[in-house]
Amino acid sequence: PEKQTREKEKQQTPLQQYICKLLYQDLNKNTVKIVLKQLRKVKWEEDNEQFILKSLLKLHKGKFNNIHLVASLISGLSPYHELLCIKVVDLLFESVRNQLEINDFKLQQKQISNLKFLGELYNYCVIESHLIFSCLYMLITYGQPNMIPPELASQGGQLIPEPQANSTDQSTDSFRIRLVCTLLDTCGQYFDRGTSKRKLDRFLLYFQRYILSKSHLSTDVEFAISDLLEVLRPHLKRITTYQAACEAVMKMEEEEGEAERQQEKNQVQN
Amino acid sequence: VSAAISLAKKRTKIVIRNLPSNLTSELFMATIPEDTMNHVDFWYFHPGKTSEKYPSDSLVYLHFISEEKAKEFGNLYNGHAFITSKGKEQRACVDVAPYQKVPKKKKVDTK
Numbered sequence: 001p002e003k004q005t006r007e008k009e010k011q012q013t014p015l016q017q018y019i020c021k022l023l024y025q026d027l028n029k030n031t032v033k034i035v036l037k038q039l040r041k042v043k044w045e046e047d048n049e050q051f052i053l054k055s056l057l058k059l060h061k062g063k064f065n066n067i068h069l070v071a072s073l074i075s076g077l078s079p080y081h082e083l084l085c086i087k088v089v090d091l092l093f094e095s096v097r098n099q100l101e102i103n104d105f106k107l108q109q110k111q112i113s114n115l116k117f118l119g120e121l122y123n124y125c126v127i128e129s130h131l132i133f134s135c136l137y138m139l140i141t142y143g144q145p146n147m148i149p150p151e152l153a154s155q156g157g158q159l160i161p162e163p164q165a166n167s168t169d170q171s172t173d174s175f176r177i178r179l180v181c182t183l184l185d186t187c188g189q190y191f192d193r194g195t196s197k198r199k200l201d202r203f204l205l206y207f208q209r210y211i212l213s214k215s216h217l218s219t220d221v222e223f224a225i226s227d228l229l230e231v232l233r234p235h236l237k238r239i240t241t242y243q244a245a246c247e248a249v250m251k252m253e254e255e256e257g258e259a260e261r262q263q264e265k266n267q268v269q270n
Numbered sequence: 271v272s273a274a275i276s277l278a279k280k281r282t283k284i285v286i287r288n289l290p291s292n293l294t295s296e297l298f299m300a301t302i303p304e305d306t307m308n309h310v311d312f313w314y315f316h317p318g319k320t321s322e323k324y325p326s327d328s329l330v331y332l333h334f335i336s337e338e339k340a341k342e343f344g345n346l347y348n349g350h351a352f353i354t355s356k357g358k359e360q361r362a363c364v365d366v367a368p369y370q371k372v373p374k375k376k377k378v379d380t381k
Contacts, residue, residue, distance in 0.1 A: 082373040083314075090329075090369055093369060094329060098327075
């Protein structure tokens with residue numbers, strides 16, 4: 001028989017081992033301040049920074065319930081290591097997008113924790129609401145150019161021509177609905193007044209259309225949606241047919257277009 | 271798809287995706303037009319992973335001083351072809367970065 005080769009063990013420096021221990025074992029709500037202090041004491045060189053960045057993004061190695069603590073670490077580090085925080089957000093978003101493209105069953109849990117993390121970053125004021133909405137619209141439109149709301153479509157064409165859509169989102173696949181629920185479960189309750197409330201109401205219309213475009217929903221996803229809506233908008237009447245949802249979206253888009261033209265007119269007059 | 275996702279107002283920070291995973295920042299610099307860096311005030315290179323199980327692409331984030339320059343570069347570089355070690359062609363894909371923030375000033379951590 002062939003000799004079985006043992007997988008090479010990763011060579012880590014003591015410092016790297018220590019960082020791993022801090023992030024994946026020691027971190028809990030009582031120790032978060034200590035961990036933050038220890039991380040700040042690390043000599044902040046190129047290699048170390050890269051390692052900390054990678055470790056912070058490996059959320060699946062820690063506990064799911066600890067994700068908000070990692071977000072609070074990021075927010076605590078941000079005054080001193082702005083670059084690190086920017087990289088974390090950039091790469092997190094990229095990872096979400098990458099996994100939408102691959103749509104690998106094995107990576108689904110990782111993707112869920114990614115979105116939870118993104119929501120928590122909003123809760124800890126590391127990112128602003130427009131990034132959350134970017135992500136939400138990405139979840140329901142990626143790979144489906146005809147679903148994109150007009151203001152985004154017009155933006156997109158300007159800078160760069162769009163690559164071909166690769167459709168990894170089948171009409172029977174309801175995983176993205178779960179992702180939207182995860183993200184809004186985490187930070188949706190803060191979109192309850194002002195512009196962000198309006199933005200969320202608008203998104204929910206598109207979301208309902210997306211839900212209705214699916215041919216079949218399993219019971220657990222259906223419950224996830226109704227739980228979510230009950231918390232966010234208890235008085236919302238769910239649209240029941242795809243046709244009605246399309247009409248509602250079209251009506252809203254028309255009204256928005258009208259308002260925009262009105263605004264332009266006013267500007268010209270002034 | 272792509273740029274359509276970004277709701278950001280100013281679009282001066284761009285991301286180049288789909289770069290070969292074994293690319294280095296020096297090799298990348300050799301592929302862009304020479305004067306590009308004159309219009310870039312912040313950039314970083316994130317190396318990909320060459321692992322067999324879960325390979326990941328390299329990424330480059332560039333922040334331009336003006337939107338026109340970013341557009342110009344995007345139109346020029348989008349679709350830039352690389353030949354990977356397996357002999358396949360891999361085309362770079364330029365896009366607006368969803369998160370437009372760039373670092374401002376440096377504070378020294380005294381702890």
